[in-house]
Amino acid sequence: MPDAIAATPAQVDAACRAAAAAFPALRDARDSRAAVLDGAADGLAALGDRLLDIAARETGLAIPRLAAERDRTVRTLRVFAGIVREGSWVEAAIDSAQPARLPARRPDLRRMLRPLGPVAVFGASNFPLAYGTAGGDTASALAAGCPVVVKGHPLHPETGAAVAAAVRRAIRDAGLPEGAFAELPAAGERERDVGRELVLHPAISAVGFTGSFAGGTALAALAASRPVPVPVFAEMGSVNPVFLLPGALERDAESLAERLFASVHAAAGQQCTKPGLIFLARGGGAERFTRTIAALAEASRPQAMLAPRLREAFLDRIAKVRAAPGVSVLARGAAGEPLQETLILGAEAADLHRTPTLWDECFGPSALLVRCDDARAMLDMAARIPGSLAAAIFAIEPDAAAASALTSILAGCVGRLVHDGVTTGVEVASATVHGGPFPATNQPHSSAVGPTAMVRWCRPVCQQDAPDGLLPPELRRPNPLGIARRVDGVVTTAPA
Amino acid sequence: MPDAIAATPAQVDAACRAAAAAFPALRDARDSRAAVLDGAADGLAALGDRLLDIAARETGLAIPRLAAERDRTVRTLRVFAGIVREGSWVEAAIDSAQPARLPARRPDLRRMLRPLGPVAVFGASNFPLAYGTAGGDTASALAAGCPVVVKGHPLHPETGAAVAAAVRRAIRDAGLPEGAFAELPAAGERERDVGRELVLHPAISAVGFTGSFAGGTALAALAASRPVPVPVFAEMGSVNPVFLLPGALERDAESLAERLFASVHAAAGQQCTKPGLIFLARGGGAERFTRTIAALAEASRPQAMLAPRLREAFLDRIAKVRAAPGVSVLARGAAGEPLQETLILGAEAADLHRTPTLWDECFGPSALLVRCDDARAMLDMAARIPGSLAAAIFAIEPDAAAASALTSILAGCVGRLVHDGVTTGVEVASATVHGGPFPATNQPHSSAVGPTAMVRWCRPVCQQDAPDGLLPPELRRPNPLGIARRVDGVVTTAPA
Numbered sequence: 001m002p003d004a005i006a007a008t009p010a011q012v013d014a015a016c017r018a019a020a021a022a023f024p025a026l027r028d029a030r031d032s033r034a035a036v037l038d039g040a041a042d043g044l045a046a047l048g049d050r051l052l053d054i055a056a057r058e059t060g061l062a063i064p065r066l067a068a069e070r071d072r073t074v075r076t077l078r079v080f081a082g083i084v085r086e087g088s089w090v091e092a093a094i095d096s097a098q099p100a101r102l103p104a105r106r107p108d109l110r111r112m113l114r115p116l117g118p119v120a121v122f123g124a125s126n127f128p129l130a131y132g133t134a135g136g137d138t139a140s141a142l143a144a145g146c147p148v149v150v151k152g153h154p155l156h157p158e159t160g161a162a163v164a165a166a167v168r169r170a171i172r173d174a175g176l177p178e179g180a181f182a183e184l185p186a187a188g189e190r191e192r193d194v195g196r197e198l199v200l201h202p203a204i205s206a207v208g209f210t211g212s213f214a215g216g217t218a219l220a221a222l223a224a225s226r227p228v229p230v231p232v233f234a235e236m237g238s239v240n241p242v243f244l245l246p247g248a249l250e251r252d253a254e255s256l257a258e259r260l261f262a263s264v265h266a267a268a269g270q271q272c273t274k275p276g277l278i279f280l281a282r283g284g285g286a287e288r289f290t291r292t293i294a295a296l297a298e299a300s301r302p303q304a305m306l307a308p309r310l311r312e313a314f315l316d317r318i319a320k321v322r323a324a325p326g327v328s329v330l331a332r333g334a335a336g337e338p339l340q341e342t343l344i345l346g347a348e349a350a351d352l353h354r355t356p357t358l359w360d361e362c363f364g365p366s367a368l369l370v371r372c373d374d375a376r377a378m379l380d381m382a383a384r385i386p387g388s389l390a391a392a393i394f395a396i397e398p399d400a401a402a403a404s405a406l407t408s409i410l411a412g413c414v415g416r417l418v419h420d421g422v423t424t425g426v427e428v429a430s431a432t433v434h435g436g437p438f439p440a441t442n443q444p445h446s447s448a449v450g451p452t453a454m455v456r457w458c459r460p461v462c463q464q465d466a467p468d469g470l471l472p473p474e475l476r477r478p479n480p481l482g483i484a485r486r487v488d489g490v491v492t493t494a495p496a
Numbered sequence: 497m498p499d500a501i502a503a504t505p506a507q508v509d510a511a512c513r514a515a516a517a518a519f520p521a522l523r524d525a526r527d528s529r530a531a532v533l534d535g536a537a538d539g540l541a542a543l544g545d546r547l548l549d550i551a552a553r554e555t556g557l558a559i560p561r562l563a564a565e566r567d568r569t570v571r572t573l574r575v576f577a578g579i580v581r582e583g584s585w586v587e588a589a590i591d592s593a594q595p596a597r598l599p600a601r602r603p604d605l606r607r608m609l610r611p612l613g614p615v616a617v618f619g620a621s622n623f624p625l626a627y628g629t630a631g632g633d634t635a636s637a638l639a640a641g642c643p644v645v646v647k648g649h650p651l652h653p654e655t656g657a658a659v660a661a662a663v664r665r666a667i668r669d670a671g672l673p674e675g676a677f678a679e680l681p682a683a684g685e686r687e688r689d690v691g692r693e694l695v696l697h698p699a700i701s702a703v704g705f706t707g708s709f710a711g712g713t714a715l716a717a718l719a720a721s722r723p724v725p726v727p728v729f730a731e732m733g734s735v736n737p738v739f740l741l742p743g744a745l746e747r748d749a750e751s752l753a754e755r756l757f758a759s760v761h762a763a764a765g766q767q768c769t770k771p772g773l774i775f776l777a778r779g780g781g782a783e784r785f786t787r788t789i790a791a792l793a794e795a796s797r798p799q800a801m802l803a804p805r806l807r808e809a810f811l812d813r814i815a816k817v818r819a820a821p822g823v824s825v826l827a828r829g830a831a832g833e834p835l836q837e838t839l840i841l842g843a844e845a846a847d848l849h850r851t852p853t854l855w856d857e858c859f860g861p862s863a864l865l866v867r868c869d870d871a872r873a874m875l876d877m878a879a880r881i882p883g884s885l886a887a888a889i890f891a892i893e894p895d896a897a898a899a900s901a902l903t904s905i906l907a908g909c910v911g912r913l914v915h916d917g918v919t920t921g922v923e924v925a926s927a928t929v930h931g932g933p934f935p936a937t938n939q940p941h942s943s944a945v946g947p948t949a950m951v952r953w954c955r956p957v958c959q960q961d962a963p964d965g966l967l968p969p970e971l972r973r974p975n976p977l978g979i980a981r982r983v984d985g986v987v988t989t990a991p992a
Contacts, residue, residue, distance in 0.1 A: 024904070059791075068599075095925040109927035114907060116940070133762065164514060224720065228883075228934050231941070344637040387724075398966070407966045408520070408960075411610060416958040419966060421603065429591040430985060431605035433958035440725050444612070445727070452956070459940040460948070462912040462929035463903075469896070469904045470915060484987065491987050492979065 001161035006190035012197040012240035018179025019118035022146045022205035025177050027115050027145040030084060032174040036142060037081035039170025040134050044163060054455055056127050060158040060304030065109045065267055066129065073129045076136055076428050076443055080143035083451050089113070090458075091445035092474050092485035094496050102463075108464045110475040115145035116231075120198045122219065124210035126270040127305045128156040133163040133183055135235075137208035140453035146182045146205070151195050154187035155307050161185075181212045199223050199232075206457055209234040210272075213232045213361070213439055217288035220442050233456050237361050238388035238440040239276040240423045241243070243378055243406055245399035249285035256394060260367070263422035268303040269365030270310070273390045273423045275437075279349075279370045279378050292368060294331035295342055302339035305364060310338055314364030318343060321368065324358055326351030330369065331447030340365060349377050352384070359386055368492065370392040375402035387437030387444070413437055415447070508693040510719050514675025515614035515643035516699035523611050523641040526580060528670040530744055533577035536630050536988035537570045540659060549659055551624050554652040556800030560761060562625065569625045572632055573905030576639035577955060579947050585609070586954075588970050590992050593961070603961045606971040609954035611641035612726075613701030618715065620706035621802045622766040624652040629679055633704035635727075636949035642701070643676045647691050650683035651803050657681075679835045680948040680991060690770030690871050695719050696726075702953055705730040706768075706944065711882035716938050729952050731944045733857050734884035734936040735772040736919045739874055739902055741895035744916075745781035752890060753788035756863070757796075759918035761838045764799040765861030769886045769919045771856055773876050775845075775866045786865060788944070789840055792829035797833035801860060807836055809859030814839060817864065820854055822847030826865065838966070845873050846879075855882055871898035878905040881941070886912045886919035909933055911943070 007015070026033060030093045038251060044051070052066045059066075083089050090112040098106035104130055119141040131137070138148045152160045164183035171180050171365050186194035200224050207223055209216050210234060216234030244256060263275055280286045284415040293333040321327055326347050333341035342365035349372045352358045358368065372378045379402065385391070391414045395403035410417050415436030416426075426434050426449050434449035435441045439450075467478045478495045486496040498948050503511070522529060532567055548562045553560075579585050586608040594602035620627040627633070634644045648656045660679035667676050682690035695703055695718050705712050705728060712730030719728045740752060759771055760889040776782045777934070803809040822843050829837035838861035845868045848854045854864065868874045875898065877975055881887070887910045892897035906913050912922075912930030922930050930945035931937050937944075942952050964972045970979060976990045983992040 027909075093927040095923070095927045104921075106923060106925070107914075109925050111929055113925040145862075183810060200860070217662050221720075229938070231939075269960070403966060407962075411957050412613075412960070414957070415955075416960060417962070418603075418960040419962045421961055425600075427591070427601070427602060427605060430982065431589040431591045431607040431958055433607055433956045435956070437955070442725070443727075445951070449954060455941070459911075460931070460943060461907050461910070462927055463907070464912060464914040465917055466903075468913045470899060486926065495512045 005188040005448070006186050007184035007194050007336060009197055010295050012184060013201065015182040016118060016182055016198070016201040016203040017148045018131055018182065019149050021175035022147045023117055026147055026180045028222050029176065030087065032143060032176050035086040036170045037077045037084065037139060037175040039173050040167045040331050041081070043166030043170055043172040044070065044077070045074050045164055047166060051159065054162060055098065055156060055159040058159050059128050059178035059306050061267060069127060069129045069157055072428065076130070077134065077139050079428060079451070080139045080454070083454070087481045087483040089451060089454060089472060090474050092483060094475065094485055094487045098496065109462055109464055110471060111460050112472065112474050113455065113460040114461045117146060117457055118203050119146045119148050120204045120207045121148055121150045122207070122209040122211065123150065125153060125155045125310065126267065126272070128153065128159045129163070131210045132156065133160045134146070134167050135208065136442065136448055136453055141457045142181070144454045144457040144467060146188060146457045149198060149204070151198055151488045152183050152185045153270060154191050157185060157187055170263040176205065177416065194195050195219070196222065200226060204230060207232040208456070216442060220404060232442065233446055233448065234274065234442045235434065236441060237272040237363060238436065239359060239361050239386065240273055240388050240390045241277045241279060241385050242275045242423065243280065243382065243394065244279045244280040244289065245378070245395040245402050246283060246285065246375055247396040247398035248394040249280055249289055250283065251396055251409055253285045253288035254292045257296065258287045259422055261293050261296040262365045264426045265300055265365055266342055266424060268305050268364060269342065270306055271424050273426060275367055275392065275423050277368050277370055279372055279381050281372050281378060283373050284370065290330060290346070297331035297333050297342050297344045300333035300342050301339040303365065308338065310363070311338070314340065314362065317362045318366060320357055320372035321345060324351060324355035325357070329489055342366065344369065346371065349381055350382065359384070375399070378402070379405050379409065382406055385410070385413050387440045388414045389434060389436045389440045390414055390418060392418040392421060392423050394420055415440065427453040436438060478483060501684040501780060503680035503690050505693055507695065508680060508690055509646045509923065510525045511678040511680055512694070512697040512699040515645050516650065516673035516704060518643045518673035519613055520645055522676045525672065526583065528672050529638060529641060530577040531670040532666045533573045533580065533635060535669050536663045537573035537577070539662030539665055540566065540573070540630060540990060541570050543658055551652060551655040552656050555624050555802050557763060562813045565623060565625045568924065569631060572626070573630065573635050574606060574674055575924060575947070576635045576950070579950070580639050583747040583970060583977045583979040585947060585950055586970050588979060590971070590981055590983045592984055592992065605958055605960055606957040606962065606967060607956050608968065608970050609951065610957045612953055613642060614699050615642045616700045616703045617644055617646045618691060618703070618705040618707065619649050621649060621651045621806065622768070623765065624649065624655045626657070628652065628657045628704045630663050632944055632949055633706065637704065638677070639951045640950045640953040642953045645694060645700070647677040647682045647694055648679050650687050653683055654748040658906065659812055665848060665871065666811060672874060686788065691715070692718065696722060700726060702726050703953070704728045705727040708732060727945065729942055730937065731930065732937060733768040734932065735855060735857050735861065735882065736884050736886045737775060737878070737881050738784065738888045738919065739878065740774065741889065741891040741898050742777045742779060742781065743892040743894035745765065745776055745785055746779065746888040747892055749781045749784035749865070749956055750788045753785045753792065755918055757789050757792040759920045760863045761796055761861055762920060764801050764836055765838065766802055766859060767920050769922060770891065771863055771888065771919050773864050773866055775877055777868050777870050777874060778985055782867065786826060786842070793827035793829050793838050793840045796829035796838050798832040798837040799861065801836050804834065806859065809833070809855055810858065813858045814862060816853055817841060817858060818850035820847060820902050821839055823854070838862065839864065842867065845869070845877055847909050853882070871895070874898070875901050878902055881906070881909050883936045884910045885930060885932045885936045886910055886914060888914040888919050889915060889918055911936065
């Protein structure tokens with residue numbers, strides 16, 4: 001199959017059926033699941049420079065950036081293996097029976113998370129490894145016990161095929177059914193059809209998507225149209241506003257310009273957490289900041305974008321932004337077709353009131369500086385921010401009151417709020433939230449990064465008055481796995 | 497407003513705006529929220545027999561049943577008050593900074609659940625107190641910090657108004673803004689309009705619904721059509737299958753018939769966990785079971801249903817079921833217009849293959865006995881069960897193999913699996929799951945009963961490198977609330 005341009009309908013069907021058949025084995029084999037994740041990590045690492053070369057050729061991303069992404073992906077797979085082995089992630093909760101309770105006995109209740117079934121994964125073009133074939137969605141779904149069918153990405157098919165081979169080998173080595181993982185090529189005319197058939201297949205229980213707003217909302221609508229709707233977890237990117245409060249701007253104008261320029265420019269701006277809107281209060285600090293960031297942009301080299309179609313989409317968006325009344329180009333980097341230069345645009349706060357499209361994401365190397373009259377005007381802007389993955393506030397002591405008000409507003413519309421740092425760079429850590437209100441995602445309660453990503457592929461199931469023999473090990477009275485469980489309200493590893 | 501038949505569009509708008517204005521105060525005032533819940537519990541209890549008389553008159557439910565429901569509602573409100581005061585429900589997670597990590601410093605990450613904003617609540621007709629004005633959805637939303645706007649139920653408006661007055665008083669006594677809670681009357685011609693305006697109002701952040709499949713799916717579609725879609729948590733009822741394995745049936749035929757008849761007949765069968773399908777293997781046990789349950793049905797008295805329109809819907813469903821090839825009426829209780837008698841129907845497993853509607857819920861006093869050839873045929877039936885809130889297995893030692901296989905299948909399609917007990921009766925406990933796959937609910941990861949119900953109205957928010965002054969108390973370094981937090985993977989109440 002890796003040589004084909006796109007899977008046939010029969011191949012899509014076969015992969016989904018095989019995934020359904022593999023589900024019980026994967027669900028019930030904790031140790032083997034952990035072995036698959038570790039095996040995939042080993043396999044990915046063993047691909048070495050060859051994988052990076054393929055990915056660089058297909059995506060235009062720089063080798064060091066891809067190496068870092070590969071290392072992150074390997075680490076993610078290992079983190080999930082550790083979580084599966086440790087076992088407490090199932091959120092086991094036990095309420096003991098109270099035989100003497102009146103007016104009626106209280107039963108014994110035992111709950112834990114259980115996997116939903118086969119998951120369809122749609123990876124992103126901008127993170128071919130971390131959000132690709134064996135990226136966060138695949139790793140978290142396999143960790144939870146869900147077989148995975150990946151829709152291969154047409155912009156990096158060879159990267160995907162190389163990674164898929166490593167995952168398949170890990171599945172085989174762990175003695176699990178091959179149906180537990182498949183990647184379906186999906187380039188050419190059948191690109192959308194493969195995705196559509198996958199989402200509509202009765203064996204598919206959930207969908208993970210990382211990509212554009214249009215793609216995510218279309219898949220969510222498609223999944224909702226099924227006779228039995230299934231959840232779609234779509235991470236769709238966002239505008240990621242940055243607020244430079246007057247004190248911080250006055251003190252650190254130049255260094256803030258350097259940090260923000262690096263964040264905007266990195267990977268040709270093709271990051272879902274790229275700062276898209278930078279709000280700053282008029283004054284000497286703002287002028288120095290603008291001068292510095294403009295100089296950095298002008299001195300910057302153009303970069304390859306992921307694909308011509310992404311560059312076209314970026315240029316279309318930029319044209320729309322530039323056409324808005326009040327918007328001007330403050331600086332642009334050196335041009336060099338077909339490479340893309342980085343652009344710094346400017347507008348007044350009032351312009352954003354007039355032109356709603358200025359609040360939307362520009363996926364590529366650009367940022368819009370928004371000049372506000374004062375900190376109060378910045379708060380007014382913050383209250384209009386659409387749901388975002390991340391936001392950042394730069395503040396020093398004299399900004400305290402505005403920083404506090406901003407924090408309160410932004411915590412209501414973002415998944416992650418960064419203080420005195422840029423929005424790019426998402427830690428693989430348990431407290432990380434990579435999610436946020438619509439339109440950043442369609443499921444604001446979820447996170448696509450970190451251990452909580454596993455929970456997306458599960459639902460809680462309660463067993464009432466079950467004998468030990470009919471309980472999964474996680475819920476049995478002796479607690480044979482020694483996991484942390486909430487027993488009558490108290491977290492403990494004791495028998496119960 | 498309580499005297500009006502239905503709120504006007506202006507009143508709907510005013511209630512939603514007031515809820516939005518009250519949100520920050522409710523969100524930030526932990527102790528006051530707990531006081532509101534306790535105050536509402538006190539107020540509900542203080543209404544005494546007067547409330548039960550009103551509810552009995554409006555719903556036809558018996559006073560002892562309503563008294564038990566009232567006590568459960570009071571208990572639920574107090575449980576949520578306790579959870580709010582204790583504070584650990586926010587699932588605080590902290591990953592400490594690692595300044596020396598290479599290639600880059602790891603930031604300090606702090607995450608907790610935060611409330612979404614105003615919630616619209618649509619209560620159920622069958623639990624006018626436990627799933628009404630101050631029922632589980634309202635209590636869990638207020639506990640989470642979300643203002644609530646209830647669409648009053650047209651089948652028990654006076655019950656709703658009496659309860660709403662108690663909640664309003666509790667809000668006032670706690671010093672919170674009145675907008676934190678409102679109930680909008682919604683009877684007559686504007687019943688649907690009030691609901692529609694509520695779900696589409698920009699200030700509404702989430703919707704809770706308990707009721708019919710048609711109602712729940714319509715609200716979910718409506719909410720998805722908003723410019724900014726919001727989550728709908730719809731609990732829509734289910735068929736709740738019961739499996740009587742051969743050994744248990746042979747040994748306990750008569751007592752099983754008594755327990756199941758009581759479960760089917762209670763509250764005129766108007767419970768979302770009523771056993772709708774009872775599977776049993778042919779044989780002497782099945783014959784004794786059938787004789788006994790038939791005799792109990794014939795000796796039973798007819799009961800008032802909640803409203804003429806619910807009885808009409810039940811009779812329509814029964815007519816459809818009876819029209820299916822193979823279905824027969826095995827027994828019916830004494831008739832007594834306009835009361836409704838209890839019906840026991842029978843069919844062969846093969847009949848359910850032929851007529852899909854037999855798998856759907858009948859909301860009222862009926863059950864369909866499904867005769868299977870043997871335990872294997874029962875497993876075959878189990879694999880076809882649509883998503884259900886609950887299921888039950890009755891088994892004894894010789895049934896062990898079948899019970900194990902059934903448990904595995906049913907855990908994949910229900911929220912709660914009861915062993916050797918009936919499906920009705922849902923404990924307010926932390927391990928309870930009152931939820932399940934579609935069509936039982938539209939959000940299989942959630943539960944409408946128990947502490948986890950609060951999580952529905954929240955989303956996780958992460959703050960990165962935040963100074964203590966910009967963190968909520970739950971995440972501050974000294975842990976001023978002394979709550980349990982997951983710090984670098986370990987649950988602790990220590991500072992971090």
